Amino acid sequence: MKRSLVVALCMLVSMTCARAQPSASPADFRLAATCPPGFELSAAGGCLLRTLYQFYDSLQERGVGGLRTALPAQRDGFTPQQIDLGRYLFFDPLLSADGTLSCASCHHPQLGWSDGRPRALGMGGVDVGRASPTVWNVAFLHTFFWDARAHSLEEQAAGPLYAEKEMGNTPEQLVASLNANAVYARLFREAFPRDDGHITATQVHTALAAFESSLVSLNSRYDRYAHGDHAALSANELEGLNVFRSFVARCAECHTPPLFTNQQVAVLGTPEPEGRPLDVGAEKTFGEPRLKGGFKVPTLRNIAKTAPYMHSGRFTTLREAVGFYTKGRGHAIPPGVAMQPHWHIWEPDLSEQELDRLVDFLQTLTDETFSPPIPPRVPSGLEPVGTSPLPPALAGAAVAPSTHQGELR
Amino acid sequence: MTRTIVLAFVFALAGFAAGHWYTKQGTPAREADAARVAASYEGGFRADRESAAAVGERLASGSITAVAGTPGEHEIVVADGESIQEAVKRAAPGTVIRVRPGTYHETVYIDKDAIRLVGVIEQGRRPVLDGHGKLNDAVLYSGNGIVVENFTITRYKGNGIMGQAGNNFEIRNNLIIDTGVYGIFPQLGKNGIVEHNVLSGIEDAAIYIGMSDNIHVAHNVVFENVAGIEIENSRHAIVENNHVYDNTGGILAFITPGLPIKTTSDVIIRNNFVMRNNHPNFGAPGSIVAGIPAGTGILVMAADDVVIEDNIVSDHKTAGILIVDHTNAANLTVDPESDPNPDRVAILDNVMFRNGYDTIPEVKALMLSGLQRGEPDIVRVGPGAGSCILNRARYVTVGLDDFGVCGFGNTDATVTYLLPPVPPRVIEPGERGKIAYLGICSGCHIYGGRMVGPPVQAIQALYMDDPQALADYIANPVRKRDDYPEMPPQDYLDPETRLAVAKYMLEVRN
Structure with a gap:
């Protein structure tokens, strides 16, 4: 509650506050213990999706039909901590080889979790050839990328992370830079308490999948x-x-x-x-x-x-x-x-x-009611979202505060 | 089609020499057929938690002849010059809308449950839905328990009657003439009846059952369409007692690749008159039916467990029955998730004559490679397993050498696949409240903090033991706090759900 007040104040009072400062105290980074809106915390500790579409059935349980038809089976059950860790990772340019791009550079919450460009731009402004798809409702998909070449959110996440033209990273460098960051070391331990404490690429993919599967838009x-x-x-x-x-x-x-x-x-x-x-x-x-x-x-x-x-x-x-x-x-x-x-x-x-x-x-x-807030700071101390290249629709503007001011997560 | 020919040839060369030899050596004796004929097909469908005995009884009794439930007492009468859609808007679920003879120029869409749209026929005059070649579809429904009967439908650009995910439907006794793409097209529905309709002049399938389960298509007359009756990516369907003539292709059981529901199985095609379906193909370029060779009586493409029994199939220039896999069919896309081969097709007794008298070059090539003569009644192209035929000596067949003798001789044990009305999913009020709270309210309210709306704690303090007051507020909110935006009304939730969500909201503790 105290943190939420501070954050809210920051947002209300000054834009600069919403920009990452390397001087941010590591203790400021805490992972949410509650599920995002639209989810219920299960006895097993996972967040389970709840939507009115669960009142309905669908033929052969394929989640296609008419107005009152159930959705396809979704990915859920991630812990609140994994989802929130995924949020930090999603907005942290530390994930790109040169620290300029985060996932949000191409999947920005203020641009429908896309980027407003005809085609995505990778590191150094390179045209990657295809448009950034929205991340809304990816929890329900079973194939990923325009050409349907990936079959899970985790597999998808690994795509742009390690693509030369996109974020240009390698699993080795990614894991090394995260392990070198004391805040991430602590947050990963919290999100993956059963693992041995060493951050792995698999954990990164899992946390990103957890966060992305929380982006649900069904209240239009x-x-x-x-x-x-x-x-x-x-x-x-x-x-x-x-x-x-x-x-x-x-x-x-x-x-x-x-x-x-x-x-x-x-x-x-x-x-x-x-x-x-x-x-x-x-x-x-x-x-x-x-x-x-x-x-x-x-x-x-x-x-x-x-x-x-x-x-x-x-x-x-x-x-x-x-x-x-x-x-x-x-x-x-x-x-x-x-x-x-x-x-x-x-x-x-x-x-x-x-x-x-x-x-x-x-x-x-259109429905963005469950859009989570952009973290005002990310553990790397880099600019949340990234610096280059900013989507044109947002270039020059500061990262605007979320509508969910002071929200606890 | 060039590629098709080549593939057919390759297949023929590889398989036919052996097949020919087998036929000569091991032709099944007719006595063997006779011994098995007493057994009945039991492909049957079993509903959830239904006992085997109950299944048998339901399938065989045929007592289910309606699926939309009992009509309610409310009735609205629509007279010539009035709007049917206005009546639908006013109608509560359970209403019977009676439409008197006259001409109606509109698209009627039904997004609620249990509406019966019933034409009144007076001295042979029906209500006519006329799209003037301008409107898209005549009737669109998404609700459950919809009935559409006794209409004449003509000159629409899209479909006559189209269902999207409505269950328990009955489409009956309509005349559908020249409506464009499909005449009657229930899609993604379960438990439906299409009967006693007359359809003509449709440029795709006159009756098209798409991605549906438990369907009964009976006593329809379909003529001069591209496809007569098509069962596509659907299961547990019976097509019986229809008169299907002068179409390009008569009755079709298909798996179309590239659709989200991937299978067709357990389709019984019986007791139909399927005759002279030789109409020149006028399907839209690129459509799948545009690839149907004119003169095809019954076409099975990639579908499994199709049983063909007691039909009269005559006067088709290409073939009486054509069985084909995806590779050898024209105009198809590919889909790694759908099985391209027709398996376990069963051809029981049928009367077939004057078929294959002017067949397509691909079939001629097949016959030539198998050193066969004559005009083929039944043609099979491409792979597939487990298929069978009874009394094959009665027909001229091509490519059926690996068909065995069927282990059953009739489908008498399966009178119908229809079910009692499929009930909606049952959700307990407590669960209903929780789902609505988490699915909607949590977008703006959290327990202990400020989001778009005030904290749940504050709401609890205000309403405490009065969930009904909160439920009423939800339906009709007024601005209470200057520092918060006004809440949008949630009156689309029914009163029961509103009370359930109010109760839940007053009880949450985190």
């Missing part, structure tokens, strides 16, 4: 409609919902509620940005030419927060993105490229008005 206005409040959506938004799930637009066939993804790979044939080569996507993952240009169907939750759109950020607005689907099957496939678009990519011939209504509806999928 759409959800209120789904749970039975028929006044939650305006007439235009309802019209948009009906276009969305109609068999003319067919959006809901792949962006299936309640997650707004069916988690399959689909070939859309969207254009690459000017001057960029064709990204073969899942063809590489599966060694399968019929999946050339195939990408994992992304969730549409909080989609209004994560422009630009598609795997390489070709579309800057939602309106442009929905417009793609009505311009003709395969219209943007480069000449001479053999690509087999998904069967739902057809010629729906949607009107301009219907496209507008779709955008109206997509904006009802």
